[in-house]
Amino acid sequence: MTRLDPALWIEKPGFRRLLKVLRADAGETRLVGGSVRDWLLGQPAADMDLATRLTPEEVMAALEAADIRAVPTGLKHGTVTAVCGQTPYEITTLRRDVESFGRHAEVAFTQDWRDDAARRDFTINALYADPLTGEIHDWFGGLEDLAARRVRFIGAPLERIAEDHLRILRFFRFSARFAPTLDPEGLEACAQRANDLMALSRERIRDELLKLLALPTPVPTLAAMLEQNILRPVLPEIEAARLADLGALIEAEAQAHVAGDGLRRLAALLPADPKLAAEIGARLKLSNADKARLTHAARREPTPQDPRALAYSIGPDSTLDRLLLTHDPRAHHWAGPLCAYVRPRLPVSxxxxxxxxxxxxxxxxxxxxxxxxxxxxxxxxxxxxxxxxxxxxxxxxx
Structure with a gap:
């Protein structure tokens, strides 16, 4: 029997009290998803999500009775956020899909843990942990897939993608993070359904793509995506020939000890055309600041002798982008100062x-x-x- 050490989470702010309120001692609530997966891999977990048999109304009432702030973040779909001090915990009632519409699903609440697990995307994301004992519950081979570093859809991949088109991009993002090779069945299904991405909001496409690009080694996964024309329906401007530019940028970031940045890496994959960059920024619904940054990055012009002069004009992030994208040897020297840059104020008026x-x-x-x-x-x-x-x-x- 696989177990995690409850010491990983039990002393989180307000967590013991929250478990008591949600009747974890009676088996009504478990940890689920990404935190369980990451802890099993020996990695830190960013967020802690909980699954519960309690209905959303019961969760709200229990939290309010215990004087724990309750935010009804998605009552229709069973989600309540409990805020303990400054720490949010997302709590979702067990559910099963009644009908799916590509990104929106009609759900029914259930008492069956397996039903809830069956509606999740990948086996490694359908792992549950008893918050008091650490015992792992796995219905679909997630532990085996995690050990093999394999990202595999639960059930038939085509059906899972039809339920939620975003799973196409999530398949590649999780594969880039966890799997050295792509699951053939999943890859084939994503290639068949690539046009489904056109039905997604551009914000969701943007968020998934930038998360993928920011990962340590995205190039092999992106190569497979481009080979299978996954991005063509939404970003036809990205071509396989520019993967070498992305690889060179990732090397430049490493040499400058700069964290990988999804937006900067997207710029490396696009033609050096400011007008096109602005169009793509608008298409992906980037913020005004990020759209300006993508546009500046498309100008592969030399940086002034003192990069602060450029930072004063276009900002430190855009200036660092320029240094790295043009493979300026001064990038390693200026990375620190630019990250700490504060725009000076002209002392006269x-x-x-x-x-x-x-x-x-x-x-x-x-x-x-x-x-x-x-x-x-x-x-x-x-x-x-x-x-x-x-x-x-x-x-x-x-």
Whole structure:
């Protein structure tokens, strides 16, 4: 019998109390999913999700009676979030799918743990742990697949993908993280149903793709995806020829001791075309900041001698992107300073120029822009007197 050590989770903030409220001692509540999987692999778990036989209404009432903050994050689908101190725990009632619509499912609540496990995507994500004893419950060979580093759909892959099209991208993301090779049956099903991605919101596609790209070794998985035309329905601009550029970027990040960044790596896979980058940013519903960053990254221009001058203009993240994407040898030196960069403030203002005798009007902003340009070229001197000297030069005052 496989067990985990409850010491991994039992002392988390408010967790003992939460288990009592959710009647874990009577077998009504278990840990489930990613946390169980990661602990079994000896890795830290980011989030702790719970599955329970209690109905959402019973969960809400029990939490409120115990004075634990309860957030009805998805009552229709059985999910309540308990907040203990500052720590959220997602609690979902056992359920089975009645009918699926590609991304939205009609569910019915159940008391059967196996029914709940059967509706999950992959065997390694359908592992449950008794929160008091650590005993693992596995109905679909998840432990064996985890030991073999295999990502395998529960049941027939085509049926699981029809239930939720996002599982196509999740198959590749989890494979890139856990599996050295792709499960052939899963790969074939994803290739057959690749056009289903067009029915997904671009936000969901974006989130899954950026998570995949940020993983330590995404290139082999992406190569398989491109070979099978998985991304063609939604991102035809990504071509296999650019995988070498992605590999070079990942090496540059490693040499600069910079964490892998999904958005930067996406830029490496796209043509160096700012207009196209902006279009793709809009297509993927990126935030304005991320869309600007993707657009800046598409300009593979040399970085100034002092990269802070560029950071002042387009931001430190975009500047680091530029250094890494152009394989600038200074990237390892500037990575730290750029990560800690705080945009300096020009020590003089238009009022100072007016006080020097410049009449109010459009000329003030033009002269101030010239002062700012020279101030940047001078290395951002923080001393006001030195900046005032630059202003006097611009004004022609001796």
């Amino acid at each position: 238009g009022k100072d120029l007016i006080a020097m005798g410049l009449p109010p009007g459009p000329a003030v902003s033009r002269r101030l822009a010239e002062v700012e340009r020279r101030w940047v070229e001078s290395g951002f001197p923080a001393d006001r007197n030195r900046t005032m000297a630059i202003a006097r030069e611009v004004m022609g005052i001796r």
